[in-house]
Amino acid sequence: MLETDIIARPVFYALPLWLVFAFYLACAAALGAFSFGAWRKVRRYARGRVDPGVKLTWRLFGQGLAAILPNRAILAGDAYAGIAHLCVFWGFAGLFVATTLVLVDNDFLRFVVPQWQFLNGSFYLVFSWLADLSGVLLLAGLLLLAARRSVFRLPFLKYEAKEGAKYLPAPAVLAREDWLFLGWMGVLAVGGFLLEGFRIRATEPSFERASFLGWQVGEALAAAGLTSEAARNAFAFVWCFHALTALALVAWIPYSKAWHMLAAWYTAAFKHHPAARTLPAAPEGESGGYARVEDLTGTEQVMLDACTRCGRCHAHCPATTAGFPLSPRDLVQTLRAFASRPVANTSLAGGVVPEAWLWSCTSCLSCVEHCPVGVWHVPLIVQMRRFLVAQGQLDKRLQESMQNLTRYGNSFGSSPRARPKWTQELPFKIKDARKEAVDCLWITGDYAAFDPRVTPVTRGFARLLNQAGVDFGILYEAEQNSGNDIRRAGEEGLFEVLMDKNVAAIEKAGHQRLVTTDPHAYHALKNEYRWTNGHGRVAHYTEVLDELIGSGKLPVLHKREMRVTYHDPCYLGRYNGLYDAPRRVLRALGATLVEMPRNRDRSFCCGAGGGRIWMEDSTEIKERPAENRVREAATLAGVTTLVVSCPKDLVMFQDALKTTGLEGKLEVKDIVHLVEQATG
Amino acid sequence: MNLLVLLKMVPDVVEELEIASDGAGLDMDVARMALSESDDHALEQALLLKERMGGTLAVLAVDAAEVDDALFTALAKGADRALKVDAGEVAQLGTRALADLLSQVIADGHNLLPVDLILTGTQAIDDLDGLMAPLVAHQLGLPYIAIVIQVTPDPARRVASVVKEYPGGVRGRFEIDLPAVVGIQSAERPPRYVPVAKVRAAMKTQRIETVQAPTLADGGTVLAEVKSMSKPEETGRAEMIEGTPEAASARLCGILAERGLV
């Protein structure tokens, strides 16, 4: 007898034949239940709307895979959770592979080509060792995860019933499923080791030391007085227990959040899909947006089902943090519950998702950025807002702003003729790009042109351009609000009107490149405008400053020692990945940049975006996002200046200083201000 | 319920107003026209009534710059018909002449009669020679009430219950026989926003009926002649009251008393 014949696992060790048969029957049942659930889900996805504008490419899929395998999205920002999930992920994967190998070896090769069976000999030893390692990883990961819920009691893993959200599953139901999922996998892992222990105790093969934990369990059983005889007799029971729990888990997957193990492979590819940032088109038809559950695309339905309730979107959402009624996680859970059991003639916005949730969103994209499985919260919210706008169900103030934008092209309700008023106090005249060609066409944006707190900064940038000898001009009355935020408020038609006017004016004006002092306009110009002819490359003013300083056109004359922190605007950072130019500028000025805990793609929204700046504050507000943010800046040792690069930030944070009483401790300054001091 | 809303375009005061070279009118090349604010409320109230009680809703206006926008917007919001009276040189007409024109058009038919309620704004910023609602009521021989913030028709009894505003938050409830002309101060809710897409759709699928201006009996005599116009002295900044707090408060008290505020 060759050694390889011995060093192998007796798969149905000491089991009566009928039990083996029963096992195969149970397998069939479990697979049947799984297939049924999965088929129902997949059929629902397949019947979902298809958005021809949102295509999955191999590249995106590859990016998704590259993020999933090392659990990158989970590790980012929460190493504890990341490591725990990595353990579970790879542990589970290992055990899954192990089980599959056994299946192939024992249920296929054994009958067809027995000489090809491979689970024996030294390969078996390595296999055993790896399988045990996987089990240990799984157990460790599960314990770490359980601790987050039981020991650390992380607040974002808790649920609350929400007013008006009757489709949001009850907190207890959600929590039960979370625990069941964790616990079940735990039982499975423990059961596996027990089974191994019993088998080893019963057969006592010395080579099984490779199953290092299983061996220990066997030893422990022996120490506890279990004879190999008794182990042999009990084996069938332990085996049955393990087999049943495993099969039941398989059957449960399509009926629970365990489904994410499959769905996420697909959805993760959409996290970096451009449409998550530039918004998909509204479905064809009357409603203007998402009216009913049928309007959801198949992909979006997979996204909803992929949600694991990890709570990251919830924990980092400025609306949730501020005490607005919205929680992106609850939104996803509500839609998911409804989509799997829809009620006819129920409108999504208002009927399923309370309107107040939808209006709370600042479109900051933090949820999308944080979501490990690639859920599209922002597109979903905007689609439902589009429906509300089409129905005329919107906030009074927002409505006024829309009227102003329609009529005057700015949200301030000012005459378009007042747009260039800010230039009057300048000692030089800015070129009118409508009349003469310029190198650099500057789109100021509304706040920079109309808000008296911002116009000094706007003039400052004009002076800097002038000083650096840049040939630049503006569109005077012809510029319109970029429409970026009104689009996010759900008024697509108005966005198009504004875009058309801007595109016409910009394309007519001779220019080499576009620069804007407004990150929201930056995003729209760069990624969302539909140009008919050419237009210049779009730059944010911090990029221009960076370039001018770098090329020596704006020499830094007075470097100043200062400790500052910098706020990444959502539409510059998360939307466009522009993080370094402003930081380079600050360093060039001699400033020491102290990062806030939430920086770059984890930056915390000021609360102004997505049309929020035009809406009424919720009455239940706990702490405005801007207040939260200035408090964060104020915790940094020795930092007295919060540098911003967005006009709305200036307004929001200066206001927040007043309401938090941090005036005097912290100053909010536009980066232009610091450059002016250092170069003038 | 047959509802008719009278709309009027007025110069948009958000824009700088310029005086024409003759010194007796606005420079209409510079001015932009906008729907009178309280007319917008009248339209909203009519839309609410139509939604509540059914029936038809027509809007009627005399031609003016940007009136088409206002009419298409009304159609997009849910009006059934929009009529525009083509009266040639209209910008110069006073409210009285406009009211005469509109009353004549209503009386002439155009399928606007029978009507149960005629709604329009209580007052417009350029109602120099009279208010639209009472003038139309007078011409058509209908009862009239204004500064109304709530209208509840009772078609069976041919009456409407209306609530009008008095000073100091007091309101008064009246009963008015139908048909009637009601001047709306503000609708029950702010005028709705209609998305651009809907207005565009209305422009494509609906049309504005143009009505030739009827000839008026008295030829639209001008009864109030604007001799000159001027801009009030540009202050821009507050007039500062100097002196000790005692003196300043006394002075301020005087100013308030002058205006009947104390």
Next chain:
Amino acid sequence: MPGNIWVLAEHWRGKVSEITFEALALGRDVADQLGSKVEAVLLGHGVKDLASQLGAAARVISTDHEALAEVVPEVYAEALAQLARRERPAAVLTPLSNVTLGVGTLLAAKLGASAINFCKNVRVVDGKIEAHAVLYGGKIETKVAAAAEPVVLGIGPGARLADAGRSAEPPAVVDEVTVDLPEAQPIRFKEFIEPEAGEVDVTQQDVLVAVGRGIGSRDNIALAEELAAALGGVVCGSRPVIDQGWLPPSRQIGKSGMQVKPRLYLALGISGAPEHVEGMRGAELIVAVNTDPAAPIFNVAHYGTTADVLEFLPLLTEQAKALRG
């Protein structure tokens, strides 16, 4: 002999309105220039006694009729038209107030007379009446001549000092005259609806005393309450004041609060941030008190002073109380 100047004596719920006195003062000035007399027309039911307060008029024409109990423009205009046809006044001054609005227009229509609204002042030029009217929400002033007599002048508040139209003496002549009004009217007054007690609607107030962070502390709100009481208004505030819980959210003025258009808006210790100004720039008269002479609130205010609000408030309250008597 030129016709007399008539003033429709507005009264409401048993009280002669302030604007009546203002109109009487204005009417007297016009009558003086014209060489005629100012006469008050007192329409109503059971309010004859009010005539005694109208001493500034040379004569009061008093008409009592059931149908005149509440102002229904059609009925009031009909009564006035009958009287005017009899007596041929040169001008009729009617207040453009929430009580009387519409009467003037109907009267002019009935008489085929001129109507001129939004009058701030009236003068006599070459023996003819010329009105100074404020159009387009105050953006343009016009001089308007009437083409047909009599001219019905719609008067806004503040044309003259009310005190100038008050007289301790009763009027020299009170003529009680009758008019012929139909029994059944198509408009019937039903009831007054009082504002709900406790809950203050700041958008409905004529006078608002607004406080900002400059008020310093919650305790000082009481000072503002006193002034508001003396002026017959209510206290409201900027967002920081509401945030602190010094005033309820229903009192917040501005972008995320209420939008108001009172006759008087007193901004005390408010800097005038755009979000605040958005809510109050429509006020008829804005007075700002702020220690910082560069505060942007002075760009929207009509009057301003750089006094310390805590010092200023009690003084103003005292004087306002004294004036009220």
